[in-house]
Amino acid sequence: MSALPWPPLRDALVGEEPYGAPQIDVPVQLNTNENPYGPSAAAAADIAEAVRGAALTLNRYPDREAHALRADLATYLNADGGQQLSEANVWAANGSNEVMLQLLQAFGGPGRVALSFAPTYSMYPEYARDSLTEWVVGHRESDFSLDLEAARRKVLEVQPAVVLLPSPNNPTGTALPPEAVAMLCEAAGNGIVVIDEAYGEFRREGVPSALEVLPRYRNLVVTRTMSKAFALAGARLGYLAAHPDVVDAVRVVRLPYHLSAVTQAAARAALRHAPELLGKVAELRAERDDTVAWLRAQGLEVADSDANFVLFGTFADRHAVWQQVLERGVLIRETGPDGWLRVSIGTPEEMTAFKSALVAVVEENR
Ligand code: PMP
Structure with missing residues (x-):
């Protein structure tokens, strides 16, 4: 008789439910x-045409590094707070969930801590669980803002390998002020600070994107997605902007050809329709x-x-x-x-x- 339970899940997964609303x-x-x-008929037709072109190449693997798409995403970000970003600063995957899991796979792991401040996005503890990273949460104030001094102390105490914070926050909608991003990046030392801007395009007038301070901090990663403002949740395309060293580290853990030719073509066509989709x-x-x-x-x-x-x-x-x-x-x-x-x-x-x-x-x- 086998000593393993059936199914032979590791202990941390026993009784866990698949995530999802x-x-x-x-x-x-x-x-x-x-x-x-949804996209207009014109955008849908263009996406379909791009996918038709990709379909003719499906006997071949896709561009493993998604060069053209990453360059297009850099151009888009440079119009929304990005400072001279290029392909080397950008990485893309199947939704920002996959991007962040890759970040935890690269920078988390046994003996390392991922830190957030609750209430926070409920997938984060799953990235930690799935990458064998210890998960620690501090807390937000009763109005869901972050007490910067308390947060700084928490970062210094916990010494996280990765800090994960959405801005605007899910589920509260709260945006982080730029001084919070700067403080976290300084307190974290060589720890990676991920500012998850899945909802970044919806921020109110005068609220800056964390992209604006990206050139100052090599440990800052800003993640974005085409699922929300871009009206493209079904396409599964998320991405990040960071120092090229961070991008290169993530490339070590990505699966080969993780982003299909169909996805890359659809996303590039959608980017050509950015003004309309947004x-x-x-x-x-x-x-x-x-x-x-x-x-x-x-x-x-x-x-x-x-x-x-x-x-x-x-x-x-x-x-x-x-x-x-x-x-x-x-x-x-x-x-x-x-x-x-x-x-x-x-x-x-x-x-x-x-x-x-x-x-x-x-x-x-x-
Ligand atoms: N971050 C936050 C804060 C989210 O709310 C979501 C989607 N619910 C994601 C990331 C992931 O989105 P996607 O994988 O579609 O890019």
């Missing part, structure tokens, strides 16, 4: 922070600000948001509220600290449906 087919889906606006960002920001104001007017607590979602509460039984809103055809997310719920910003029609459902549910439970 419920995918439920309801009319209004406001639970995974997608962009509610064209709804201003509208989504305005809708977000309206949603924050509306929720506050209902007497709810609402976190300030620089993202395309809003965290609100608090409810004695948030699961019941989530369930009853769902019964009215609106799927939101049960996430964040106890008592809070998160709604992604949809079209004006979807937000009207959300508001009516929430009002009815709150009324019913009064």
Whole structure:
């Protein structure tokens, strides 16, 4: 008889559930922070044409280093806070989740610590678990901001190999001030500081991207994705900007040909349509600000948001509220600290449906 359990999972994975929000087919889906606006027919046709071209080459492996795509991404970033970034500063993979897992595979590992400040993105502990990295969390203030002095002390105490922080934060929507990024990079020594800007394009006027301080810190990594503002979640394309030494280190752990020719072609075509795909960002920001104001007017607590979602509460039984809103055809997310719920910003029609459902549910439970 084998001494191994069945299935022979390692101890850390026993009883673990696969990560993911419920995918439920309801009319209004406001639970995974997608962009509610799909590509135009013209953009879709161009993407299809690029994929058709790639299809003719599918007997060959793709460009293993995604040279052309990385150069295109650098050009895009240089228009949004990047300072003279080139292909050597950029790395891409299948979603920013894969980018960050690669970062943990390269810079984490046994005997090393990854640090974040809760509430934070709930995939981070999974990257740590899957790369055998110890996971440590500090805490944010009650308004979800970061106390810079306390955070600095935590970094000095824990000596993390990797610090992971979203800005704007998921699930709270809170952006980090530039002095926080500088402080973390200085306190971390040679530790890598990952500022996860998955929602970076939604930040409010006057909030700078961490890309602006990238030239000052060789240990700073800024991650981005095409899944949110770019309206391309289905394509799976995430990327990072960093010192070329960091990019080279990540290349050591990437699987050969990890980014398919189809993905590279689709992403490059989408980048050619960047102004159009990003064209709804201003509208989504305005809708977000309206949603924050509306929720506050209902007497709810609402976190300030620089993202395309809003965290609100608090409810004695948030699961019941989530369930009853769902019964009215609106799927939101049960996430964040106890008592809070998160709604992604949809079209004006979807937000009207959300508001009516929430009002009815709150009324019913009064
Ligand atoms: N970072 C944050 C903060 C996120 O919320 C998400 C998506 N939920 C991701 C990264 C990963 O996105 P993707 O893999 O689609 O790029």
